[in-house]
Amino acid sequence: MEETKVLKVSHLDVFYKNRKRKLFSGKKKVQALFDVSFDMDEGEVLAIAGESGCGKSTLARAIVGINKDYEGAMWQKYEGPQMVFQDPYNSLNPSKKIGWLLEEPLRVDKKKKWTPEERKKRVEEIMAQIELPIEMLDRYPSQLSGGQRQRVCIGIALMRNPKLLIADEPVSALDVTIASQIMELLSRIHKNLGISIIFISHDLRVVYQISDHVMIMKNGRVVEYGKTKEVYKNPKQEYTKQLLRAAGIKE
Incomplete structure (x- = not known):
């Protein structure tokens, strides 16, 4: 049912202004995301994972409205999603x-x-x-x-x-012990408030701890999406398998 969804993204292409035109044949803007589609249940934790530069943060900024240069459809049940950025020192x-x-x-x-x-x-x-x-x-x-x-x-x-919180690499700038404490805090907030969370990370071990579903991205595209335990147990794409091996996670 539609009312159980908090977010639906369909065939999303996201662009950004090209500040290095010589590298991109003089184009005024560059496409960063390609045909991204997924939906999110209310109250769930969805992890978006992948290597640096894969488009995770670009997608987050489109969802919260920071980047409005996109094509495709994006439906949200509630207004005002909020974002927690990576660097608490400069935020x-x-x-x-x-x-x-x-x-x-x-x-x-x-x-x-x-x-x-x-x-x-x-x-x-x-x-x-x-x-x-x-x-x-x-x-x-x-x-x-x-x-x-x-x-x-x-x-x-x-x-x-807010009913939707986007945490963009919220623990990557912290040491292991403090990062673990912040992860536990986010889990308690999720449980106590019933808030939906998009958790962005390159660390697949951290992703496994907190998420219900995981979406793997590469070069601005979604390469794999599903329930976290199923993706980790039976990854379908070679890229996902490589990420899991690199994180020391056995299939």
């Missing part, structure tokens, strides 16, 4: 305190006018969800660890209660 304004950063999505909310009291209450709710102490609201990003900053980035994305 936060260093001149603003954490409390101000968390409130900002509510200050610019066009659908609802939040009172200062409502903003404060919502910030406190989010701090509990991202498992940070309230006293950190008065700190600057430079006073937080990398893992704490990524928790704040997740909190900012959750402020307006």
